Amino acid sequence: DAGITQSPRHKVTETGTPVTLRCHQTENHRYMYWYRQDPGHGLRLIHYSYGVKDTDKGEVSDGYSVSRSKTEDFLLTLESATSSQTSVYFCAISPGQDNYGYTFGSGTRLTVV
Amino acid sequence: LAKTTQPISMDSYEGQEVNITCSHNNIATNDYITWYQQFPSQGPRFIIQGYKTKVTNEVASLFIPADRKSSTLSLPRVSLSDTAVYYCLVASGGSYIPTFGRGTSLIVHP
Numbered sequence: 001d002a003g004i005t006q007s008p009r010h011k012v013t014e015t016g017t018p019v020t021l022r023c024h025q026t027e028n029h030r031y032m033y034w035y036r037q038d039p040g041h042g043l044r045l046i047h048y049s050y051g052v053k054d055t056d057k058g059e060v061s062d063g064y065s066v067s068r069s070k071t072e073d074f075l076l077t078l079e080s081a082t083s084s085q086t087s088v089y090f091c092a093i094s095p096g097q098d099n100y101g102y103t104f105g106s107g108t109r110l111t112v113v
Numbered sequence: 114l115a116k117t118t119q120p121i122s123m124d125s126y127e128g129q130e131v132n133i134t135c136s137h138n139n140i141a142t143n144d145y146i147t148w149y150q151q152f153p154s155q156g157p158r159f160i161i162q163g164y165k166t167k168v169t170n171e172v173a174s175l176f177i178p179a180d181r182k183s184s185t186l187s188l189p190r191v192s193l194s195d196t197a198v199y200y201c202l203v204a205s206g207g208s209y210i211p212t213f214g215r216g217t218s219l220i221v222h223p
Contacts, residue, residue: 031209033210033211035213042158042213042214042215042216043200043213044213045210045211045212048210050209058210064213066187088154090156090157092211094209094211096209098145099162100145100147100159100162100202100204100209101147101159101162102159102211103148103159104156104157104158105156106155106156107154107155107156
């Protein structure tokens with residue numbers, strides 16, 4: 001979607017290696033989110049941010065960390081990738097202010113071998 | 114956080130109107146109802162948001178009864194390209210943490 005980009009789009013990595021996924025927005029939205037989507041589980045929230053340097057855990061945060069040093073970028077890091085983290089990762093943004101129309105990125109397909 | 118219940122799947126045919134109902138019995142006074150559409154290999158896309166009565170945009174209509182314990186997304190004259198998963202979300206007013214359920218898989222047949 002316009003205004004939000006994820007990189008990389010695809011990545012294959014080995015078990016035990018660190019991986020960082022990037023979400024970049026040009027909308028100046030306050031809220032940013034990381035989800036993972038797996039068959040049979042739907043979309044599950046990993047971490048979210050409500051401002052620069054303000055982040056909190058979602059329902060499946062174990063094994064993941066995030067950072068937001070500026071409004072436009074929200075990074076998701078897998079410190080030591082495991083096969084269970086093979087998934088499609090989506091970033092989303094929201095302006096808040098009674099607007100619940102979240103905008104999602106195109107996703108990153110991560111495979112841990 | 115209001116829990117939502119939707120049918121797992123629905124089938125329809127091109128040109129028909131499709132109504133997908135979502136139950137949210139414990140919706141709070143300041144909660145909003147939103148619907149999203151997701152195609153395979155893409156992120157969800159916002160369709161419509163409502164609080165009460167009826168909301169209509171160029172894509173769909175959202176009907177919310179007075180008690181707000183359910184809502185119905187109406188897609189007029191569907192086409193094959195409307196085949197997707199549709200999610201109903203209840204957003205707590207002032208809390209911007211969207212929680213997705215399993216959604217409804219809509220398949221439109223020729």
